[in-house]
Every structure is written in structure tokens, then in C-alpha cells.
Amino acid sequence: MNIAKKFRRRYLVKGGIHPAPMKSTASFVIAPGPAPDGVIIPLTQHVGAQCEPIVEVGERVLVGQKIGDSGEFLSAPVHSSISGEVTGFVRHPHPYGHEVLSIQIASDGKFELSPGVEPKGDPFEMSPEEIRKIIREGGIVGLGGATFPTHVKISPVQGKQIDTLILNGAECEPYLTGDHRLLLEKTREVIQGGLILKRAVNAREVVVAIESNKKDAIEMAQEVGGELGVEVISLPSRYPMGAEKTLIKTVLGREVPSGGLPMDVGALVDNIGTCYAIHELFYKGMPLVERVLTVQGDGIAGHANLRVRIGTLVHDVVEFCGGMVGKPGKLIIGGPMMGLAQHTTSVPVIKGTTGIIVFRGETFFSREPAHFVCIRCGRCVRRCPMNLMPYAFGAFADMSMWQKLDECHIDDCVECGCCAYVCPTKNPLVQLVKVGKEGVVRYRKKMGSYQEED
Amino acid sequence: MCATEKRWDLIRRRTELELRSDKKNIKPEDLLTISVSPHIQGRDTATLIMLWVIVALLPLTAYAIYVCGWSAVTVIASSIVGSVSAEFLIQRFRHVPVSIGDLSAVLTGLLLALTLPPRLPFWMPLIGGVVAIALGKQVFGGLGHNIFNPALVGRAILAISWPKYMNTSYLVHPKAWAVNTAQIKTINAVTSATPLFAAKQVRSGALQINEGTYVKPLLLGNPWGAIGEVSALLVIVGLLILLLRGIVDWRIPVCFVGTVVILSSIRGQNPLFAAFSGGLMLGACFMATDYVTNPMTSWGKVIFATGCGVVTYLLRFHSNLPEGVMFSILFMNGLTPLIDRYIKPRPFGHSKRSIVPAKEASEQ
Numbered sequence: 001m002n003i004a005k006k007f008r009r010r011y012l013v014k015g016g017i018h019p020a021p022m023k024s025t026a027s028f029v030i031a032p033g034p035a036p037d038g039v040i041i042p043l044t045q046h047v048g049a050q051c052e053p054i055v056e057v058g059e060r061v062l063v064g065q066k067i068g069d070s071g072e073f074l075s076a077p078v079h080s081s082i083s084g085e086v087t088g089f090v091r092h093p094h095p096y097g098h099e100v101l102s103i104q105i106a107s108d109g110k111f112e113l114s115p116g117v118e119p120k121g122d123p124f125e126m127s128p129e130e131i132r133k134i135i136r137e138g139g140i141v142g143l144g145g146a147t148f149p150t151h152v153k154i155s156p157v158q159g160k161q162i163d164t165l166i167l168n169g170a171e172c173e174p175y176l177t178g179d180h181r182l183l184l185e186k187t188r189e190v191i192q193g194g195l196i197l198k199r200a201v202n203a204r205e206v207v208v209a210i211e212s213n214k215k216d217a218i219e220m221a222q223e224v225g226g227e228l229g230v231e232v233i234s235l236p237s238r239y240p241m242g243a244e245k246t247l248i249k250t251v252l253g254r255e256v257p258s259g260g261l262p263m264d265v266g267a268l269v270d271n272i273g274t275c276y277a278i279h280e281l282f283y284k285g286m287p288l289v290e291r292v293l294t295v296q297g298d299g300i301a302g303h304a305n306l307r308v309r310i311g312t313l314v315h316d317v318v319e320f321c322g323g324m325v326g327k328p329g330k331l332i333i334g335g336p337m338m339g340l341a342q343h344t345t346s347v348p349v350i351k352g353t354t355g356i357i358v359f360r361g362e363t364f365f366s367r368e369p370a371h372f373v374c375i376r377c378g379r380c381v382r383r384c385p386m387n388l389m390p391y392a393f394g395a396f397a398d399m400s401m402w403q404k405l406d407e408c409h410i411d412d413c414v415e416c417g418c419c420a421y422v423c424p425t426k427n428p429l430v431q432l433v434k435v436g437k438e439g440v441v442r443y444r445k446k447m448g449s450y451q452e453e454d
Numbered sequence: 455m456c457a458t459e460k461r462w463d464l465i466r467r468r469t470e471l472e473l474r475s476d477k478k479n480i481k482p483e484d485l486l487t488i489s490v491s492p493h494i495q496g497r498d499t500a501t502l503i504m505l506w507v508i509v510a511l512l513p514l515t516a517y518a519i520y521v522c523g524w525s526a527v528t529v530i531a532s533s534i535v536g537s538v539s540a541e542f543l544i545q546r547f548r549h550v551p552v553s554i555g556d557l558s559a560v561l562t563g564l565l566l567a568l569t570l571p572p573r574l575p576f577w578m579p580l581i582g583g584v585v586a587i588a589l590g591k592q593v594f595g596g597l598g599h600n601i602f603n604p605a606l607v608g609r610a611i612l613a614i615s616w617p618k619y620m621n622t623s624y625l626v627h628p629k630a631w632a633v634n635t636a637q638i639k640t641i642n643a644v645t646s647a648t649p650l651f652a653a654k655q656v657r658s659g660a661l662q663i664n665e666g667t668y669v670k671p672l673l674l675g676n677p678w679g680a681i682g683e684v685s686a687l688l689v690i691v692g693l694l695i696l697l698l699r700g701i702v703d704w705r706i707p708v709c710f711v712g713t714v715v716i717l718s719s720i721r722g723q724n725p726l727f728a729a730f731s732g733g734l735m736l737g738a739c740f741m742a743t744d745y746v747t748n749p750m751t752s753w754g755k756v757i758f759a760t761g762c763g764v765v766t767y768l769l770r771f772h773s774n775l776p777e778g779v780m781f782s783i784l785f786m787n788g789l790t791p792l793i794d795r796y797i798k799p800r801p802f803g804h805s806k807r808s809i810v811p812a813k814e815a816s817e818q
Contacts, residue, residue, distance in 0.1 A: 258803035341488040378750040386802040417492035431490040
């Protein structure tokens with residue numbers, strides 16, 4: 001049985017690539033980040049409705065105090081990460097590319113805790129509803145980068161039972177090492193957080209899934225997991241092993257249906273960082289006001305794993321790490337495979353910031369604007385973890401053939417970037433997929449309106 | 455303006471805006487570059503792949519030149535000159551960027567030369583190279599757009615236009631060390647053509663030879679045949695280089711050669727003779743694996759290669775052509791778009807049934 005499982009994990013999950021890991025920070029202890037003079041906290045840091053500010057300009061706020069909330073279900077409140085005075089509400093650049101209403105707070109340098117920050121009691125004696133409520137109030141979202149509100153994810157859906165909770169420690173993106181360090185340094189806390197989630201969704205099993213290149217983390221997790229009754233699984237090291245659907249298929253052999261949720265196959269995936277944040281929330285009462293991120297790349301003087309307060313400007317973090325080296329090239333929020341390149345360093349660190357990677361101007365890789373040239377080598381088809389045909393997306397999007405794109409299931413693309421990575425003619429396939437998805441939405445709207453006219 | 459260009463234009467305009475508005479004294483090279491992920495790239499480029507295929511062909515080419523002498527050099531050189539200059543001139547004429555630097559024209563020229571007999575007059579490979587690039591590739595729009603393998607298009611045109619030259623310019627290479635001179639004389643006395651042609655005559659009862667005696671020379675130093683048919687062993691060495699570099703899919707050569715071997719041995723031919731004679735090894739390892747003209751999916755490749763094998767067998771046993779590899783590959787090249795249309799991978803999270811009705815669903 002076990003051998004069969006291993007075989008399945010190794011061979012039956014298709015696609016994926018092996019980029020150079022570049023995880024030189026894997027041995028760096030998580031260090032406290034900069035103490036900023038001020039923070040800018042965007043009111044949208046999650047998937048869902050934007051928060052409304054619930055503080056006034058000039059008001060004094062404390063660490064962990066809720067400063068923005070929304071009445072919507074699909075939303076998560078934001079909290080102040082420093083103590084000081086609210087100096088204004090501004091539209092500020094956001095890592096996602098647009099400007100977002102944000103709360104500006106000037107620090108008083110004291111980092112005074114809010115009175116609301118106190119242990120919430122034993123979570124294992126609470127009902128799932130209470131746990132969900134506390135998680136919502138703590139502003140917990142998925143910290144792997146997707147920032148989906150956790151309380152929504154663990155809310156029961158009629159007729160769907162979650163049997164396995166997977167703690168995602170794959171961290172398949174090159175350069176990033178934050179989850180690896182958390183697993184090493186806070187193993188018990190992470191697994192405790194997972195157990196709280198298990199209680200909230202009433203799952204039968206908790207599995208910690210770690211890529212096989214993190215041997216030390218696997219050993220550590222096995223040691224602690226053995227005590228707490230948690231299974232540890234070693235995943236093949238391959239990008240995108242940490243993508244939700246790929247992970248579920250690898251660990252459980254179940255395929256999430258197209259357009260469906262992990263819940264449809266009885267699974268729930270949560271990031272290591274999220275579990276740690278949940279532990280901090282229940283045992284220390286601290287809502288999500290800081291996160292671990294990796295600072296890496298050849299364009300920055302110092303590399304580190306930092307615990308950074310949310311709302312700290314990337315500029316401050318870069319300066320804290322010794323500043324940029326060489327000509328400015330690219331500043332990426334997230335990993336190099338799926339991260340977002342920034343046009344300015346004045347964006348704040350948000351809940352979903354897994355890393356800050358800076359590439360030098362002399363050496364960074366950039367796709368030149370060019371026509372779509374395909375030599376039909378088929379690498380993108382072989383590497384696609386979703387079993388799609390990226391070359392067709394590229395060709396059809398380039399020619400604006402939206403109907404064809406729709407027939408090729410472009411909606412199933414997770415934009416992991418494997419196709420663009422292996423493409424020998426360096427076609428910007430992810431970009432074309434993004435263009436294509438927009439076009440397909442427009443096309444469907446148009447077709448819908450035609451049908452209404454008929 | 456295509457969608458990609460529009461997108462880039464947007465990004466460029468935005469950077470310019472920032473340049474003009476609040477950061478007037480900042481030079482463009484001081485700005486951060488923005489682009490869509492991924493921000494890293496694999497090492498393989500199209501040029502590098504072409505280079506590796508050429509490298510994989512080098513042992514074979516070198517041995518062929520050693521065996522055939524200067525006549526082979528003339529054929530290879532004029533074929534490459536023909537294809538590269540045709541690519542250059544046509545791209546100039548079409549006002550598109552000249553891409554002879556990507557080595558694909560060089561590779562086409564080399565592959566074409568390897569399918570030609572070594573004693574051709576120099577102008578024939580030259581014409582072949584020009585035709586291969588012009589009618590095989592550029593007429594469809596250049597790299598990646600051709601339907602048929604350009605090198606084989608060139609060879610097909612030559613074979614149809616000058617069949618006399620193409621069928622009689624095979625020479626007996628005295629330096630092929632696997633056969634002794636006496637053997638050459640014996641075989642040469644009864645047939646002046648290639649082993650495959652001899653085998654054909656055997657079947658028609660005109661000749662009595664033992665196919666088994668050909669196997670060793672075909673592997674190690676074949677004195678009869680085209681330049682690239684000089685040694686099947688060196689073709690396999692080239693294939694191994696490509697497989698190790700992950701450039702070709704093993705399915706195509708294995709299925710192609712396997713089908714021919716199985717079908718030929720059913721008809722009583724020596725299986726090793728069937729595998730190593732004629733252009734089969736060269737065709738299966740270097741022609742059928744051409745990226746542009748074979749299907750994208752693994753199962754598509756299997757169908758493509760098996761089809762090539764079946765057609766090769768049919769041509770070898772049921773036609774009066776001496777060799778079937780060239781036409782079989784060209785035939786299956788033509789079917790490739792059709793294979794790609796029907797053989798599609800099952801997308802993740804879709805049940806087998808839901809792949810096909812996607813079109814119906816959108817129509818409803």
C-alpha cells in the first residue's frame with residue numbers, strides 16, 4: 001500500500017518543472033524585521049470585499065487593534081501592526097498593481113499591545129462555530145499568497161464533509177524559504193495550528209506535506225507529528241507541487257473537478273504560515289499583523305528570512321537588508337514563478353507577501369515583446385500540471401480567437417508558468433493566457449447578450 | 455496589432471507616464487522593469503536545440519566524410535549553402551527579421567545532404583537546399599509554420615525531378631571497414647543498387663542473397679546508400695545524445711522502427727536488416743522527430759510514428775519504390791494537424807466524457 005502510494009506520488013502526477021532551487025536562505029534563522037516609522041495598511045489584502053475603516057484620522061491605535069472590517073461574509077478584517085496615530089486614508093500603490101484605499105499610521109515607537117490581545121482559551125474545548133468566529137476576527141487569510149479568507153474556507157457546506165486536512169509545506173517556488181524555516185523553528189506551533197483547523201472542520205486526518213528537498217524539516221515534523229498524531233508525507237521536489245489541486249492529487253490521489261473546490265473531494269489545504277498564524281491567534285491572542293517572508297535575489301545586499309509587520313513599505317525592508325545592489329532590475333513580490341513585478345518600492349508588505357526578490361538590472365531575465373513563435377516542441381504540453389495545451393492558448397490569444405480558447409478549457413489554467421519557463425522560443429505564455437481569459441469573459445458576455453436579444 | 459503587442463504597449467506607456475510625471479530627473483535605466491511572471495527561464499532556447507541536433511549528427515557526418523571522401527563534403531556544403539542563402543534572401547524579400555542565426559536552416563541543409571547519395575553533382579544539393587527552405591518552410595511563413603519536413607520536401611523534389619541521378623549515384627565506398635573488398639565485389643556484381651533494392655529483387659526472384667550478411671556493414675560501415683546511411687550505429691549514438699538532452703521523445707523512433715521491424719519480420723525479412731537498411735534509422739531518429747511536423751501529445755506521437763512505420767512497410771513491400779521512409783514521413787506530416795485535432799490530453803479535473811462535449815455545451 002505504502003509503495004503504491006509512493007509510486008503514485010512520484011509518477012502519476014503529471015507535468016511540472018525543476019527550476020534551480022536557489023534556496024540559500026534555508027539555513028537563516030527567522031529574524032525580526034524592521035521597526036517602521038509608519039505603516040500603510042491596505043484595506044484589501046484578501047480575496048473578497050474591501051474593508052471599511054473603523055478608526056478616525058488622528059485616533060491612537062495599538063498593535064493588534066482592528067482598524068478595518070466589512071459586513072460581507074467573503075472578507076477579512078485588517079489590524080494595526082504598530083501603535084501610533086492614524087494620519088490619513090490614502091489611495092496607495094498595492095502589490096497587485098492598482099491603487100487601493102489604505103490606512104496610514106505613524107508609529108510612536110512603543111509597539112504597545114492592544115488590550116484585546118490575550119489568549120483565547122483552549123481551542124479544543126470550543127465549538128467549530130466559535131473557532132471560526134475567532135479566526136475571522138483575527139483576520140486570518142491564506143498566507144501562501146492566494147489570501148483566501150480562512151474562515152470562509154472552513155465554513156461547512158451542505159452535504160460536503162472534509163476528511164483530510166493537508167498542511168501545505170511544499171514551498172515549491174524557487175528562492176522562498178519562509179515556510180521551511182517556520183517548519184523547522186516552530187514545528188509544534190504549526191502542527192498545533194493545524195489541529196485547531198482539524199477541530200474546526202471536524203476532519204479525520206491531518207497530513208503535513210513537505211517537499212523531499214527539505215530533509216531537516218521532514219525529520220522535525222515527523223518527530224513532533226508522531227507525538228501529536230499527525231502524518232508527514234514527503235513530496236517529490238517539483239514545481240508546482242504546492243499548487244492546491246496538484247497537492248491534493250499527489251497526496252490523496254483525488255482530482256478536484258474543474259471549477260470545483262478541494263471540499264468537493266473531501267480535502268482542505270492550508271499553508272504552514274496560516275497554521276502558525278492561527279496558533280499565535282489562539283494561544284497569544286495576536287491577530288494577523290506580521291508574517292514571515294524571504295528577502296532574496298542578486299539585486300539586494302542582504303538575504304534573510306524576516307518577520308515583517310504588515311503594512312511596512314517594501315522600501316523599508318529593502319533598506320533594512322542593505323539596499324539594492326547594481327542597476328535596478330526587477331522587484332518581485334512573491335516567488336519568481338508566480339510573483340508580481342513591481343514598478344515602485346513604495347508598495348506595502350501585505351498578508352499575501354511570501355517574499356521580496358530583487359534581480360539586478362545587469363542580469364535579470366525579461367521577455368522581449370515579440371511575435372508569438374512556436375516551434376511545436378510540445379514541452380509546454382508535457383509540463384502542464386493541468387494537462388492543458390498552452391501552445392494553443394498562446395496561438396489563439398495572439399489571434400484573438402476567444403471561442404477557440406473557451407473550447408480549450410483556458411479557465412482551468414492556474415498560471416503556474418511552467419509552460420513559459422520551458423518554452424524554447426520564450427513566448428510570454430502566461431501573459432497570453434491572462435489576455436485570453438479576459439477575452440473569453442468578454443466573449444461570453446457578448447454571446448450571452450446575443451442570446452437575450454433572441 | 456496583436457494581443458501581445460497591445461499588452462506590451464500598455465506597460466510601456468505606463469512606464470513612460472511615471473517617467474514624465476513625478477520622477478522627471480530619473481533616467482529610464484533607473485526604473486524597475488515590470489513584466490508578467492514567470493521571472494526566470496529554463497536554459498533551452500530554440501537555437502540551442504538546433505545546435506544540439508547538429509552536434510548529434512556530427513559523428514555520423516564525420517564518418518560519412520571519411521568513408522565517402524570529398525564528394526560527400528561537396529554535397530553537404532552545397533546543400534547547407536543552398537538552404538541558408540535561400541532563408542536569407544527570402545526573409546530579406548519578405549521584410550521580416552533574418553533568422554539564419556537560429557541554425558534551423560543549417561540543420562535543414564545538413565539533414566537534406568545526409569539523405570542524398572554522395573556522388574551527386576554539386577548543383578543538385580544546392581537546388582535541393584533552396585527548394586527545402588523555399589517550398590518546405592518559408593512559403594508557409596517560416597519557422598514553426600511548415601506542415602512538411604523541409605529537408606524531406608527538398609529530397610522529394612530532387613527524387614522526382616532527377617530520379618536517374620538520385621538512384622544511381624550511390625557509390626561503393628571502399629573505406630567502409632566492416633566489409634571486405636571481396637564482399638563488395640560479389641554484391642556489386644549482382645546489383646549496383648542499395649541493399650534494400652537488392653532485397654526487393656530477391657523477393658521478385660531476380661536475385662539470391664542472404665540478408666543477414668548485410669547487417670554488420672549496415673551497422674558499422676555501409677558502403678551502399680546515401681551519406682547518412684553510412685552507419686546505423688552512429689545514428690543511434692546521435693539519438694542517444696538527443697535523448698539524454700531531453701530534446702526528442704523516445705516514442706517516435708521506438709514506435710517507427712518497431713512497427714517496421716514487426717511487419718517486415720512477419721513477411722519473413724531479417725528484423726535487423728529491416729531496421730538498419732535504407733534511411734529508416736536516420737528518418738526515425740532525425741526526420742520524424744522534427745518538432746514542427748509531428749503531433750504535440752504523447753499519444754499523438756505514438757500514432758504518428760506507428761503510421762510512419764506502416765506506410766514505410768507498405769512502400770517497401772508493395773510498391774516499386776526502393777525506399778519508403780521519405781514518403782511515409784511526408785504522408786504522416788500531412789496527417790499531423792488531424793491527429794492534433796483529435797488526440798488531446800484530458801484536462802485536469804475533467805472526466806473523460808466531458809472533453810468532447812465542450813463544444814456542444816457552448817452551443818446549448
